Amino acid sequence: xxDIKAHEVIYRGAHFRSKNECKRxxxxxxxxxxxxxxxxLEDVKGWLPDFAIYGEEGKKILVEVKPYQTREDxxxxxxxxxxxxxxxxxxxGNYDSVLIFGSVLNLGEDGGGGCxxxxxxxxxxxxxxPKYHGQDYGERKIVxxxxxxxxxxxxxxxxxxxxxxxxxxxxxxxxxxxxxxxxSYNGSYSLSDAGRIxxxxxxxxxxxxxxxxxxxx
Numbered sequence: 365x366x367d368i369k370a371h372e373v374i375y376r377g378a379h380f381r382s383k384n385e386c387k388r389x390x391x392x393x394x395x396x397x398x399x400x401x402x403x404x405l406e407d408v409k410g411w412l413p414d415f416a417i418y419g420e421e422g423k424k425i426l427v428e429v430k431p432y433q434t435r436e437d438x439x440x441x442x443x444x445x446x447x448x449x450x451x452x453x454x455x456x457g458n459y460d461s462v463l464i465f466g467s468v469l470n471l472g473e474d475g476g477g478g479c480x481x482x483x484x485x486x487x488x489x490x491x492x493x494p495k496y497h498g499q500d501y502g503e504r505k506i507v508x509x510x511x512x513x514x515x516x517x518x519x520x521x522x523x524x525x526x527x528x529x530x531x532x533x534x535x536x537x538x539x540x541x542x543x544x545x546x547x548s549y550n551g552s553y554s555l556s557d558a559g560r561i562x563x564x565x566x567x568x569x570x571x572x573x574x575x576x577x578x579x580x581x
Contacts, residue, residue, distance in 0.1 A: 372580035375573070379580070384467045385414050386577055387570045388429050392417070394566035395532045397545060399427075411453035417463075419545035424459045432466030435517065438485050451487075461488035461544045463518060463534065469567045474519035474537050480555040486518040486536055488544065522559035523550045532563055 370382035378401060380386040385401075392399045392415065403416040408426070415427035428450065432438055446464075455462055464485040471482040518534040521543060533543030535553040542549045555563075 373577040374580060375577045380577075381414075382429075383574065383577065384431060385429050387574055388415070388427075388465055390570035390573045391566050394569050395563070397532075407458045408453045408455055411449050411455070413462075417545055419460075420547055423461075423545060423547070425544055426455055426459050426462045428462065428464045430464060430466055432464075432484075433468050434466075435471050435482070437466065438464070438517075456487075456489040459489070461486060463544065469563070471517070474517075476519070476537065476552065480519040480521055480553060481560075482517045482519050482537060483534060484518055486516055486534070486544065488536070488540060518544070519553060520555050520559070520563055521548055521553035522556055522562075523548060523552075523554040530558070530562070532559060 370384070373380050373383055373386050375386050375390070378386075378389070380389065380401070389399070389401055398418045400416045400418070402412060402414065405413070405416070413426040414429045417423075417425040417427060419425060428446065430437075430443070430446065432443065437443060450462060466484055469483065471484070474480045474482050516539045517537045519537050521533050521535045522531060531546050531548070533546045533548040533553075535541050535543050535548070541551070541553045543553070
């Protein structure tokens with residue numbers, strides 16, 4: 365899979381390094397997310413994120429897009445090398461989380477009851493509080509006085525604390541149910557039928573728009 369050369373394309377004046385990145389760009393825009401392609405970041409070293417998402421209350425999320433098609437693809441040696449590069453960049457100092465998307469929309473139903481579906485992998489960070497030293501953080505790792513959750517996937521959600529919203533968010537499948545982008549939360553996470561339709565419609569629209577990309581020679 366990873367030996368296939370990515371083809372650079374142009375869409376509406378934007379030059380993308382791969383069709384996968386271009387399709388994700390269109391998809392994110394359809395969801396209404398505030399995004400920037402290949403952001404210029406002086407505080408991230410040795411890794412160029414494909415996107416930055418700017419969410420509610422100053423949330424800053426970095427995004428990597430890879431040609432993964434199943435959950436197992438996130439466990440390969442290649443995927444591990446990508447994750448090592450990301451974490452060595454020091455992203456956790458100034459950004460709230462990292463999302464890794466594959467090349468397919470749905471990686472399968474989530475593990476929390478089937479109310480949503482998994483879209484990729486994620487980490488989020490919080491500052492380490494010394495008074496909790498010795499606490500069992502499970503799969504979390506402490507790096508440079510920051511805690512970041514590892515090896516969790518994210519599920520789509522549009523459920524807020526006290527009402528259903530049209531905003532599409534993503535939450536950790538297990539570690540945290542607070543939305544990465546909008547901070548949506550109701551004790552868990554869930555996706556309404558209307559939310560699922562909105563996501564699928566956005567994905568289908570992105571696929572249709574790919575007819576109009578121009579391949580870079």
